[in-house]
Amino acid sequence: MSLLVITAVILGVALLLRWQRPAWYWLSFGVVGAGVRVLVRYASVMDACGLTVAPSRLRLGLARLTRTAVPTSRVPRILAVRVTRSGLVLRVKLRPGQDAFDFMASTDRLRHSFTMQGVTCRELRAGVVELRMTGYDVLRRVQMPARFAASLLRVPVALRDDGEVHYRDWRQVPHALNIGAVGSGKSVYQRRLVSELAAQPVALVGIDCKNGVELAPLARRFSALADNPDDAAALLEALLGRMAGIYDVIRREQRISADVPDGEITADIWGLPVHLRPVPVVLLVDEVAELALFANTTEKKRRDRIITALVRLVQLGRAAGIYVEVCGQRFGSDLGDGITLMRAQLTGRTAHRVNDQASAKMAFGDIADDAVLATTMIPTNRPGTAVTGDSSGGWVTIRTPHTTLRQAVNTCNAHAHLTPDLTELAPWRPALPTAVAPTSTAPVSLVKPRPVTD
Numbered sequence: 001m002s003l004l005v006i007t008a009v010i011l012g013v014a015l016l017l018r019w020q021r022p023a024w025y026w027l028s029f030g031v032v033g034a035g036v037r038v039l040v041r042y043a044s045v046m047d048a049c050g051l052t053v054a055p056s057r058l059r060l061g062l063a064r065l066t067r068t069a070v071p072t073s074r075v076p077r078i079l080a081v082r083v084t085r086s087g088l089v090l091r092v093k094l095r096p097g098q099d100a101f102d103f104m105a106s107t108d109r110l111r112h113s114f115t116m117q118g119v120t121c122r123e124l125r126a127g128v129v130e131l132r133m134t135g136y137d138v139l140r141r142v143q144m145p146a147r148f149a150a151s152l153l154r155v156p157v158a159l160r161d162d163g164e165v166h167y168r169d170w171r172q173v174p175h176a177l178n179i180g181a182v183g184s185g186k187s188v189y190q191r192r193l194v195s196e197l198a199a200q201p202v203a204l205v206g207i208d209c210k211n212g213v214e215l216a217p218l219a220r221r222f223s224a225l226a227d228n229p230d231d232a233a234a235l236l237e238a239l240l241g242r243m244a245g246i247y248d249v250i251r252r253e254q255r256i257s258a259d260v261p262d263g264e265i266t267a268d269i270w271g272l273p274v275h276l277r278p279v280p281v282v283l284l285v286d287e288v289a290e291l292a293l294f295a296n297t298t299e300k301k302r303r304d305r306i307i308t309a310l311v312r313l314v315q316l317g318r319a320a321g322i323y324v325e326v327c328g329q330r331f332g333s334d335l336g337d338g339i340t341l342m343r344a345q346l347t348g349r350t351a352h353r354v355n356d357q358a359s360a361k362m363a364f365g366d367i368a369d370d371a372v373l374a375t376t377m378i379p380t381n382r383p384g385t386a387v388t389g390d391s392s393g394g395w396v397t398i399r400t401p402h403t404t405l406r407q408a409v410n411t412c413n414a415h416a417h418l419t420p421d422l423t424e425l426a427p428w429r430p431a432l433p434t435a436v437a438p439t440s441t442a443p444v445s446l447v448k449p450r451p452v453t454d
């Protein structure tokens with residue numbers, strides 16, 4: 001009787017955990033079943049998926065000579081098995097004649113055969129691949145791990161479908177495009193970026209032509225904000241002025257370094273002495289299409305000024321530490337001249353749910369056809385889910401943790417004292433109560449970044 005009660009309690013706990021805390025369920029119950037399943041079925045599954053190699057002629061010949069049993073196909077050897085908070089990771093040594101592509105092409109078959117939520121494969125080095133198996137649907141309830149490897153301009157924004165953390169790294173991918181249909185989760189994604197950057201020694205500049213409804217509440221952490229196309233045009237031109245000033249500083253330093261034999265010569269802000277290094281700027285542009293639309297000649301001229309400035313910033317801004325993050329429902333050539341040119345420089349691409357394939361192509365059409373397909377398959381009941389990739393053609397499905405506007409505002413307010421005062425952008429500095437005004441009076445080019453600890 002007591003055994004029955006204990007079993008029922010354990011089953012109840014398991015079901016409750018599975019429903020409410022899938023990560024705990026996985027670590028306490030799921031991992032045992034999945035581990036046994038994978039290891040017991042491994043050889044037969046590899047064989048069924050065509051991932052074994054036939055015995056060599058030498059082995060067949062030896063068996064014939066010695067009259068022993070005919071050797072069987074050889075299974076790729078498991079080098080290591082690791083348990084993570086979302087699944088299992090197998091390191092597998094390939095057999096001669098196999099390549100990583102064989103495994104990549106079989107991930108769906110492996111997923112079904114091992115009854116796992118997902119399987120991905122990547123090559124670690126020649127002859128060794130890593131199979132990542134996810135034990136449960138990690139994107140149903142996004143729970144970010146407590147520890148991240150964050151650093152300056154590299155922030156954790158979402159969870160990948162294989163359970164890994166997805167980072168937005170501006171030093172690696174300086175400019176990015178984020179598109180999605182109405183209500184797909186673009187603003188929450190952007191809020192998450194702002195919340196994570198708020199604690200870093202970075203200047204945030206915003207253009208939000210939705211009258212500022214998304215970014216204005218976060219204004220205390222913004223060094224400049226424009227909420228209409230006229231202000232946006234002037235702000236972007238002021239940013240170009242800042243960029244030109246920073247290039248002058250870099251040129252001056254290059255002339256000095258050129259006279260020092262064997263000295264490093266820098267071509268961007270990161271090689272400048274710390275006391276000269278300007279604070280990096282992340283420019284967030286929300287609803288970019290609003291900047292590209294016009295109804296009369298005056299608005300057309302303003303539109304051309306805006307797009308020209310944006311194109312110049314994405315082409316030249318990186319070395320001056322100016323990074324551009326563009327967000328909108330669509331971003332295609334139907335928005336007029338300069339858009340295709342600009343998109344070519346937006347290396348990072350994130351597409352939330354879209355309503356048609358044409359919109360998905362705006363993000364991935366020139367990069368990866370399978371990412372276009374994956375974008376169109378994002379379900380409507382999963383806001384915040386997106387496909388993200390870059391011009392290398394690699395992509396992954398992610399989902400951001402839900403960040404409310406209240407949470408983002410609290411984070412920005414708590415870090416308001418870190419807001420750098422950029423003199424060139426002073427006219428667009430959001431009005432602040434004295435209590436939270438930045439204390440630093442140092443000129444912009446002397447505001448140096450503080451090291452960020454992991």
Ligand SMILES: Nc1ncnc2c1ncn2[C@@H]1O[C@H](COP(=O)(O)OP(=O)(O)OP(=O)(O)O)[C@@H](O)[C@H]1O
Pocket residue numbers: 180181182183184185186187188189329383384385399400401402403
């Ligand atoms: N990561 C997420 N997890 C859970 N819910 C989310 C997530 N992201 C967004 N949502 C839900 O979807 C709703 C719409 O999100 P959001 O405002 O970010 O969409 P949007 O793409 O910016 O829409 P619009 O184009 O109208 O501004 C949010 O109010 C929120 O309830």
